[in-house]
Amino acid sequence: MTLARGMVRGCGRLLVALMLSLPAVASGGFLEQFSGLDGKIDIAGGTAHIPVMNDAAKNIMSANPKIRITVAGGGSGIGVQKVGEGLVDIGNTGRALLQEEMDKYGLRSLPFAVDGVAVIVHPENPVKELSSQQVRDIFAGTIKNWREVGGNDAGINLFTRDEASGTREVF
Secondary structure, X not given: OEEEXXXXXXXXXXXXXXXXXXXXXXXXXXXXXXXXXXXXXXXXXXXXXXXXXXXXXXXXXXXXXXXXXXXXXXXXXXXXXXXXOOOOOEEEOOOOOOHHHHHHHOOEEEOOOOOOOOOOOOOOOOOOOOOHHHHHHHHHOOOOEHHHHOOOOOEOOOOOOOOOOHHHHHO
């Protein structure tokens, strides 16, 4: 999701064009709609979004050198906070806005993509399939050994995003 504070610093048309075409821009399409525009957009937030935003920014700025776009991470909560406080024009978040964030900052969410979240195991692990319930039980800590889901007698080690991650919260 992307959060837009509003049309700021005289680049409203640029901001709208970016938001409406971001998925296509990342792959190099639809760049003509940025022709003749100028301005600066600052973006911060979810780290999972950085590669897509960087690609889009690079393509846009290559097609039109009068446009400057900066992209920074910090996490979903930082994206919400920075756009809410007017420090950036766009805040990326991989989670839905909290009611308190909407109330505090008056933000609106503009979804532009869907994150894919997956559970993976090492290729040498004999477990080839897990049910949704088994995944929930593993992450809840009630299943702690691969033997409990048809694998070898070995402890399960979980590697996840940090606690502030919007992706982790959605998962």
